[in-house]
Amino acid sequence: MLDDPIIVLFFFLAMITAFYILFILPGSVVRRVLTIILLGVVGLCLIATVAEMPPYGAHDNPHYEADIAERYIEEGPEDTGAMNIVTAVLVDYRALDTLGEATVIFVAIAAVLATLRAH
Numbered sequence: 001m002l003d004d005p006i007i008v009l010f011f012f013l014a015m016i017t018a019f020y021i022l023f024i025l026p027g028s029v030v031r032r033v034l035t036i037i038l039l040g041v042v043g044l045c046l047i048a049t050v051a052e053m054p055p056y057g058a059h060d061n062p063h064y065e066a067d068i069a070e071r072y073i074e075e076g077p078e079d080t081g082a083m084n085i086v087t088a089v090l091v092d093y094r095a096l097d098t099l100g101e102a103t104v105i106f107v108a109i110a111a112v113l114a115t116l117r118a119h
Helices: 005-024 029-051 068-080 085-093 095-118
Strands: none
Touching: 005 029, 068 085, 085 095
16 A cells, blocks of 8 residues: 555655654644554554556546536436536535635644644
8 A cells, every 4th residue: 555655755754753743843642643554544644545546557447528518408407406516526526626616725724823832
């Protein structure tokens, strides 16, 4: 499972962060342990996500099809029940992508707030 360079990089960064939190960062033991647990859960989610991805360059990978936009426009309202095609694409067809973008923004805001609070 650790044959992908991205997974190895995330694992390495998680270990450095865990070492920093446990031994260098001042704070209570409970906060450190909770931070390590949260870091472990996020790390496992990242590893599981990358492990489930199809191999790069494989012939059976999903790819861009030119007629997908036409299908969204023609069958989008029937498939999703949304009256607006933009809403149908963002909320129904690309819901996981939109959720991922919202998660990235949330994590960035949480990191900034945690950094500002620490100083």
